Amino acid sequence: MIVPERPGAEPHDGAVPESYASAPQRGRRWIAVVGVFAQNRLALVSAAFLVLFALFCFIGPLVHSTDQVHTNLSIVNLQPGSPGHVLGTDGQGYDQLGRLMIGGQTSLEVGVAAALLATLVGALVGAFSGFFGGVADGVIMRCVDGMLAIPTVFLLLLLAAIVTPTKTTLVVIVALISWLVTARLVRGEALMLRTRDYVAAARSMGSTSPRTVLRHIVPNSLSVIVVNATFQVADAILVLATLSYLGLGLAPPQTDLGGMLNDGMNYVYNGTWWLIWPPGVAIVAIVVAFNFIGDGMRDAFEVRLQRR
């Protein structure tokens, strides 16, 4: 049977497949990607912001040391500018600036870890599903569809009620609902890539299915995976914030930005803006920054967009 040539039968951007590229070729490509990314000012500013915020969260406690373990009810809700408390204190008497640091730590750690885990699982499931196709693909994708059909908040509430929230369990919970989108995207890429000549060539030379997926399908889906991972971080931080805002986050004395926001809402009628604005703004800024970075990376990876 003669298979008519169709768009997509070869790498759509004309680039050398990742798995075929030599080391110098790969290096030049990544340099090009970084170059394009660097031209996106919003993405650059966002990246700089995230670096600074990470330094604030992880290095800050070394500079501004506060007790974030023991509560002190004699200094609750002190206003910003109070002696020793630049950003005031919260409803437990914790220094709010120090709280913002450890809350930010948690949000970044859980957000990034959950995104990585979701991306890893989603990419592998999607790649194998798309590569094998047929019944296996149908079953896996129907399962994904089924899970996507469950309201996220319901699933989160259920899971959070079953397990005791710790950083590890929160990473797993958030990843559990996040890998689905990645799987669908990578599966789409795999469906396309599996028809490429270089995949057929690898198969004809005896490459096993797992090796083909891991060495040819996944590497050539990297642009989709990386861009999606960036958005996943933003989404994961939002999901974590949602969980904590609903009171299903980490147990004290741990906290995250959503948890801080939740605590602050208790005093919303008391004018304690410093309990709400800092974590609220931080959540928005982090999520927006990751989204801008994601946009920048998509542009950098997508050759067709570069040509426009």
Place this chain on the structure above:
Amino acid sequence: MKKSLAIVVAGAAAGLMSLAACSGGQSTGSGSGSSQSGAPRQGGTATFAWLPNSVPNYIFPMNSSTYYSVQNMEQFQKLMFRPLYMYGVNGQPVVSTNASLAYAPTFNDAKHTVTVKLRDYKWSNGESVTAKNVVFWQHLVTAEKNNWGGYVGGLYPDNITSVHIDNAHQVTFTLNANYNHTWFWYNELTYITPLPMAWDKTSDGATPGSGGCTNDVSRCAAVYKYLASQAKNLQTYASNPLWQVVNGPWKLKSFQSNGNATFVPNSKYSGPDKPHLAEFKTLAFTSTDAEVNELRSGSSISVGYLPATANVSKSASGAASNPMSSSYNLVPWYWWGIDYLQPNYNNPKVGPLFKQLYIRQALQHVVDQPSVIKGALKGFGSPTNGPVPLEPKNPYASSYERSNPYPFSVSAAETLLKSHGWSVVPDGKTTCTTAGSGPGQCGPGIAKGTALTFNLMYADYGPAYDQSMNLFRSNASKAGIAVNVQKAPFNTVIGDTVRCKPTDSNCSWQLSEYGGWALRPYPTVGQLFSTATSDGGWNDPKIDGLIAAATRGNSNAALTAYQDYLAKQVPLIWQPLPVQQLTEIVKGLNGVTPLNPMLTLTPENWYFTK
């Protein structure tokens, strides 16, 4: 368990907003409190705001566990259907003989009897309240005790062997033993609510009395079934002729299932406290914010409440600052209860730890009640040192309990642990280094290397409880005791806090805080501490004997021995008790205070002045 759950629910509802008591049983108003000057004016409408999601949903005063709530019993049914004895006098948890249907009971210990003589009260249909109405209740509750939320095996009505009508206005109960007179009067006879003959039937069109329950216990099941089914139809509360036969000061004019209701005075009410108001209304709110917004508008609420997070404080003189002082007087509503952490003595992991007195003492030492009351409760709370409340001021609390046997002291907690073979690591992992049962050793069932760590689950009652529980966690950590706190909805906490065996799958809970316990007027709480009924599996034959002595003998020393022993043994980790709510009373409305520590509503005493 059924009984304890029922009372807990009532107590939890009470503790929902956090509340207050008036010092000495009197309100600590905002300096103005609720003045009672000026001659009462007849007429006017007063409105009362329900706490969010806490509205009445049952009108028949024999409540099953499902409906055994403060809102149903104390704030709705009693307006229409009076029990034999009303409690709450001048903010004190005592029976009001003046406002009750009966005179003080007469006990005959030689015959194990108690005689109750009724006052001359009328039902709204013109019939007299008679001994038959009392017997009707007694038969009904005897036949359907398992459908009554107040039932505890061995106590009322099990401890009444017979009831005899002496004459139309006098009834005599024969008991299975002699009981403490005050206890039996305050805690058992106060359950009895005379029921009208119009309810003794089994269908809508039946003749009053045809149900036969008044004369024959065996015929009560059908009557109960009929009445219970009628009570489940909330839409007909104001129109069903059954519920229009009342002996209280109020009749229901309208009722909505959301809790909005209008009461009008019962023109046939024969008690001394006839209503001054033309109407009394209750308003339901879906959230505290909605209620506060309505309160701010100053339009429709006569008696409302502030959220626990409101900007209020209590001065040294006891007066409360009031953010709505232009329109309202602020009065904290103290209630008759205790608050505590419930340990699970049967938990396979930490049960052996809780069984050690020194560990319970250490846990009690790290409860900083003064700081919680001052900081989290803003002064509107009272300490709990034992099974008897310290506020409102009362004659029951012993000097030993008042002295607080285990005051806040992290160092004392550390010392106790170190002296019993623990390697204490403040803010770290404290472990047992000297296992064994002898002096200076950790105790039986505690292996070497065991970590001193507990999981504490508490009900989500808002920021004040968050602060209280976190302060406990924080102070415990300083003493080397790791407490992992987790907040959960009330229903989750109360559902998990069950009596269990170590091998049961539901025995994983360790420490639980569900909001405390609303006491009956005479402060013995056998359900919490007796070997047979303790949710936590507290097992102590001595306390069983002390409970029996306190409820059966008439010696005050027995009550003192009971509370002193429990205060010393700390079977529960005592916690400060918040007030029921920070009540806002519109200016010009009088007679609202002193608020009833049993949380009973008595709007018949409210009035506007001329």
